[in-house]
Amino acid sequence: MTQKFRLENGGLINRDKKLSFKFNGKTYYGYEGDTLASALIANGVHLVGRSFKYHRPRGFFGAGVDEPYAIVQLYRNNETEPNIKATEQELFEGLEAKSVNCWPSVNFDIGAINNFLKIFLPAGFYYKTFMWPKSFWYRVYEPFIRKAAGLGVASTKHDKERYEHKYEYCDLLIAGSGPSGLASAYAAAKNGARVILAEDKPRFGGSLLTSDVNIGNQSGEDWANGIISELKEMPNVVVKNRSQVFGYYDHNMLVMSEKVSDHLPKTKKHHPKQRLWYIRAKEVLISSGSIERPLVFGNNDTPGVMLSSAAKEYLKVYGVLVGKNPLVFTNNDSGYETAIEFKKNGINPIILDSRVNPQSEIIDEAINLGIKIKFSYVVVAAHGYKKVSSADIAKISNDKKQLGTIENIKCDCICVSGFWTPTIHLASQSGNKTKFKEEIDAFVPGTSKQNETTLGAANGIFTLEETLKSSFTAGQDLSKKITNKDNKISFPNVVEKISSQHDKFWCVPLPKGKNYKRFLDFQNDVAVSDIEIALKEGYRSIEHVKRYTTLGMATDQGKTSNLNGLQLVSDIENKVVPAVGHTTFRPPYTPISIGTIVGREVGKHSKPTRKSPMHSWHEKNNAVFVDAGVWLRPRYYKQGNENLFEASKREAKNVRTNVGVCDVTTLGKIDIKGPDAAELLNRVYTNAWLKLPVGKARYGVMLREDGIIMDDGTTTRISENHYHMTTTTAQAANVLSHLEYYLQLVWPELNVNVVSTTEQWAGAAIAGPKSRKLLEKLFPNNDVSNEGLPFMGYTESELFGVKARIFRISFSGELAYEVNVESDNGQFMWEKIIELGQEFQVQPYGTEALSTLRIEMGHVAGSELDGRTISYDTSLEGLISKKKDFIGKRSLNREAFTSSDRQKIVGVVPLDKKTSIPEGSHLVKDAQAPLPNKKLGHISASCWSVEHDNPFSLAILKDGKNMIGEKLFVMSPLKNKVIPVEIVSSHYVDPKGERVRS
Amino acid sequence: MLHIKCPYCGMRSQNEFSYGGDASVKRPELNKEISDEEWDNFVYNRKSLRGKHLELWQHLSGCRQWIKVERDTATHEIFNTYKADEEIS
């Protein structure tokens, strides 16, 4: 198939490399250096999609990031990606793309019926139509909208591509490599500044690639190439193409998305697909240029109607004709440049200029070339369904209100130019309060908010000479401040054509008796009539008009529609545009893939994984792991075909009858040293600490200042001024920060140091009636008798030559010890325990058995210390010292905390002794009561009691103290369960605590 | 993302720090008789200032020091940072 719209010569594409690609299943050819858009246009394909609301045919409108229409579903290397702009996607061999937003096909689209029903789809139609009846939403509206609309489908497969994040610092970040970007980068680089120059397109040079200018006796393109090659050689400069600076955040932090591999058929080995750059810049130069504004007329969304600058870019960069019978409709000189390019390539365009009698160099040139020009003429309406085939044109009165006789002329494209809108997004994101510049009828940046400077067209400067001059100066001055160097650069001679004044006219009036749709927002299908309705219905704030009509809310964020919308509102309201104000620009400037934002933090890398030194032993012994914060802990050790329930029951039972060993390395450990260490503990914990002897451990509860329990754990006095604190696994980091806060800010007079030693020690809990016997084997030289090492005792020893700490503490409620050795010896310790424990039937137990053991003992853990409970609630009020003050004590006399029916921990047993109680269920008095049924409490933790062989739960229950013996109901609407239960003591096993002391 | 000058480590990105609230709040002395109102003000009541604000940050993924940061809550401008025990003029 031939590329019928490709010129014989010209363009910056590589004609030696022909590429094949597929669009909607059909094979086409293009060249290396094409975009999908330019290659399709070269093949005469103009119908690429359907519009969002009315499903009208859509073609190409732009040639870059501003494109509102040509959004495709891309297929690359067995993956698919939605929301890809055909104007940005570079062509590669084997590329496949499909139209989106059209069902069942782009040529026959059922949704197009909306086009004939448009009377029912006015502004606010989502709000008006789909609101009622409510039941219709899920059944009728949503499925219909989902099928008929949308901008593509996300892949459901795991994305195998790699995305990277990079952090970079520089002196100057320059966003955009047009004339202002190149000039400022060059000047700053010559002054020795560290420069990053970012260009979102594959080619550097911006407008220089398409404009007919001369800089220093070279074409604009040659000059740009020269500067770029010089910059690339400089060690202090990073030059990046395919890189969009899309967000400007606080303290000159900018974010840039680099498309590293999207232009290739397949990502190269060890390369990322995309890279996200976090750049902290001392100075930011915004050289993002400007975007051409559309003109508004009837059916101005017909494929073939496009920006004149885009038509010129397709010609000059890609050697592609957007049409062979073009009409150029303009209100300024830019349209002439496009017409002249057509003419130079043997095409005869017609120019319609809304202005009465403009005069300039370029108009003269067009006249001299014999181009047909009609002044005071406008396009009234485009005709043609899937592509423009003719246009209604008419003379327009000087006040732009009256149309003359309408004539119809044949054409196959309409290139529109409504003058230029500076791209001020980054400046606005920085916090710059933009101002309206009357001469160009657009907003430009005002006073800089952060260290940002906007240059060239982005700043409303549309002549090359002034742009280059101010940009060289800015680059030089800003870099001089940083590097103290002052290398003067000679300013090149510039030849350009000076434009005449544009016409303040954007919207062609409707001819009598015609009801053409005149579109403002091409992606969201917002027409002039929608804005009129919104205003009629009383919307005034531009932010409200935007939301009600969805103007500018599509994925292109109104790059081509915002200003025309504002012009229209201000015309109707008889206000000037600055009084209407523009809506807020927010990052990202253009859509960014989720993969780029997430970077490498996917799957296992979404958070760090912490493993205990005994991890490999657990793995070898069939441990099934569970996440405990970022730790991986054995949940149970599977034997044969056991499930979780069977295994944990066996493990727990073995602890109660023989001896078990549990990896408790994950517990937070804090080393506390200093003469005031005891005083710190005394202030941090609710109980008394000043008299704890050396070689003794004590259980403590610490509160927040509001009286709520923060954490619990044991702390051991290792020596005179040395303590070893343990925290729960979950709170380890918070407790350390908490201690540091008080030591550094509140009581700096305390002479204490704290440091985390969680990773320095490996811990094993040895629990069960036979644990002492096992300990005797492990530490034959130590007296571990009840007298030698009593409950809450501590001693130091050696485990076959390895330094060890032995704590006699218990979480399981059994006679138990905790042995700590330095992490490197953890595996050795563990294997010794297993080896020497064989004769006592030792078995490892995981977190599930650990939970069972603590629950039936009534020991509290994270599920009870949930940030809502106080000491009384968890029956820990006995540990509150009356004699001393401590953190949070003053809060404990709050009315709610002291009320007589305050919630308290209780035990819960199902009456049938069989039904397991779901955690989180509510306790109610009457299961039949009408909703909302009053909640008396909730189930905090459930287990199968191995001691009693029936289910048992802990609950936090209102007036729990007086509820023992009561019969209540557990309700779990989630599991659809109602269970009659009896309230019992939370200490279901060994209520007197005799075992731990045995 | 803010750029905060830790008085010990230098300029660091915000993600190395954690926020600690109003630095002007003073914890009542231990064992001192105080009114409920005074205690409530310490525990719960904070001004939501617009403008200059002296606040606490901890350089969590750095030197772990709690520092004081003078910041504009509306513009995020940081005027100065101080060590915890530094006199602020």
Ligand SMILES: [Zn+2]
């Ligand atoms: Zn620091």
